Amino acid sequence: TGAGEMTQAANNGFRGALLRELKARNKRETATFADIVHAHNKLFERVATLRTANRDYEHETMRLREELEQALSRGGGGSGTLGTADKEKIFKLQSELTELHRRKGEVADRVISLTAEAKEKDDEIKKLSDVLSAVNADKSQLQSECGALRTVINQLTKENDLLKDEQQALQLAYLKLDEDVKKLKSENRDLVDRWMAQKALDADKVNSKNEAEAHKRQAKVQDELEDAANEETPVSGAAAAFAKLKDMPGSILRRITRKRESQSNPENDDVVEHIPRFAAILPSKASCKFDAHDGEVVSCRFSPTGRYLATGGADRKLKLWEMGAGKAFEKGVFSGSNAGLTSAEFDRQEKVIVGSSNDHSARVWGVTDLRCRHTLTGHSGKVMTAKFLPDGAKIVTGSHDRTLKVWDLRNKSCFRTIFAGSSCNDLVVSGGSGPSIISGHFDKRIRFWDIRSESSANEISLQGKVTSLDLSPDRTLLLSSSRDDTLKLIDLRMNQVTGTFSADGLKIGTDYSRACFSPDGEYVAAGSQDGTLYVW
Numbered sequence: 001t002g003a004g005e006m007t008q009a010a011n012n013g014f015r016g017a018l019l020r021e022l023k024a025r026n027k028r029e030t031a032t033f034a035d036i037v038h039a040h041n042k043l044f045e046r047v048a049t050l051r052t053a054n055r056d057y058e059h060e061t062m063r064l065r066e067e068l069e070q071a072l073s074r075g076g077g078g079s080g081t082l083g084t085a086d087k088e089k090i091f092k093l094q095s096e097l098t099e100l101h102r103r104k105g106e107v108a109d110r111v112i113s114l115t116a117e118a119k120e121k122d123d124e125i126k127k128l129s130d131v132l133s134a135v136n137a138d139k140s141q142l143q144s145e146c147g148a149l150r151t152v153i154n155q156l157t158k159e160n161d162l163l164k165d166e167q168q169a170l171q172l173a174y175l176k177l178d179e180d181v182k183k184l185k186s187e188n189r190d191l192v193d194r195w196m197a198q199k200a201l202d203a204d205k206v207n208s209k210n211e212a213e214a215h216k217r218q219a220k221v222q223d224e225l226e227d228a229a230n231e232e233t234p235v236s237g238a239a240a241a242f243a244k245l246k247d248m249p250g251s252i253l254r255r256i257t258r259k260r261e262s263q264s265n266p267e268n269d270d271v272v273e274h275i276p277r278f279a280a281i282l283p284s285k286a287s288c289k290f291d292a293h294d295g296e297v298v299s300c301r302f303s304p305t306g307r308y309l310a311t312g313g314a315d316r317k318l319k320l321w322e323m324g325a326g327k328a329f330e331k332g333v334f335s336g337s338n339a340g341l342t343s344a345e346f347d348r349q350e351k352v353i354v355g356s357s358n359d360h361s362a363r364v365w366g367v368t369d370l371r372c373r374h375t376l377t378g379h380s381g382k383v384m385t386a387k388f389l390p391d392g393a394k395i396v397t398g399s400h401d402r403t404l405k406v407w408d409l410r411n412k413s414c415f416r417t418i419f420a421g422s423s424c425n426d427l428v429v430s431g432g433s434g435p436s437i438i439s440g441h442f443d444k445r446i447r448f449w450d451i452r453s454e455s456s457a458n459e460i461s462l463q464g465k466v467t468s469l470d471l472s473p474d475r476t477l478l479l480s481s482s483r484d485d486t487l488k489l490i491d492l493r494m495n496q497v498t499g500t501f502s503a504d505g506l507k508i509g510t511d512y513s514r515a516c517f518s519p520d521g522e523y524v525a526a527g528s529q530d531g532t533l534y535v536w
Helices: 002-076 084-228 237-241 250-264
Strands: 233-235 278-280 297-302 308-313 318-324 327-334 341-346 352-357 361-366 372-377 383-388 394-399 403-408 413-419 424-430 436-441 445-450 456-461 466-471 477-482 486-491 496-501 515-517 524-527 533-535
Touching: 002 084, 297 341, 308 341, 308 352, 318 352, 361 383, 361 394, 372 403, 394 424, 403 424, 436 466, 445 466, 466 515, 477 515, 486 524
Parallel strands: 233 278, 341 383, 383 424, 424 466
Antiparallel strands: 297 308, 308 318, 318 327, 341 352, 352 361, 352 383, 361 372, 383 394, 394 403, 403 413, 424 436, 436 445, 445 456, 466 477, 477 486, 486 496, 515 524, 524 533
């Protein structure tokens, strides 16, 4: 096949490249010894030449000796004396013999030195031969490894071809699934749009029905409200104080709330009708008891009219209860929190409620539709408290990350961050023309903040970590609880502690333990770690 031919061609090319590499390496390694081998061969040739010359000189010496002996023999057999010619010839032969002996000694020395050099070259050649043998062994091993690698390459090539085929199949399947996902997303968007439109229609129907019922209730209780306006009625607790008004329309109840605010705030110019003044009395028994959450109940808060009660628990739920006839009826559950709730607060019109959470955020829900309107994220620690500012369009939150944040619900953003320097456990908002924030902190200090400034206007030091703050109904007194097991009463007009509440068995057990004023401002109450409620 085509793939097989490509593989064979690749193998042939690989073998050729490997052979060229081996030849080049062999050439590099043998080139190092080429000069030595050449010099060694020249030395052997020169030794052979000198040996030949030495033999020739020996023959010449023997010949000259023979001639000398013959000449001497001829002279001795004659007159007994040598002639001048013979003497000269003998002297010449002796000189030649001496020269030959000298040259013979030189040649012998040269032969000895050349023999030593030849031996050294033989040793070098032997060493190089050993190196060449090792290189050849490495070459054989590398050739074996190359053969194994060729086998691996062939196997990997086959696996690669198989993976390419699978990748092409998966690519086709992915393209098909991608088209299906796009279709499903389009269908999901259509369904969400249709669902939202249907929810809007249902909300409009519910709102219309609620408005109609509100008008009916308003007409029904208008006369009862006018009769009750001139009575002074003692009741037990905030919930019972408004129990008689549980069916009262929201618009009338808001007018009552504004009347109470106007009594404590002379700058409020709203003209409202006379409302009854409630006096709190100490309860003798629990008027209502019910199971609210799966786990611990961390916070609870009555609405301004006392009609609703909000409870937050460690089960990540904020529940809304409607109070009436000594019972609590579950109106709904506000969901969305990813951790336990730490506080809850209604706005003055009872339209929305804000809850702070351990998931580093606060959320705003609608009281009527139970929908999450806003999620306020930006803190880096758990949010311990959240309160509405007097205009109802802004919220301030306090967190363990040592900051306070002010949020604008219209812009859905944080427009001011106040660096407090210590973890905030609770805060309250003091109304008036220039609302201020009062915060209680882990470093045993209560700080006063001007909403228009980021610096602390004043601070008060206590003997324990501040766990809660609460304002009296007339907004002139501040109640604080702290981990030194005491409650402090602070006069806001003088910014100083005017009273201390304590008891032998009172134990403020957590950093989020709360204390509060009674609705008429005549009593203060705090819970202890052993489950006992103390009232002063």
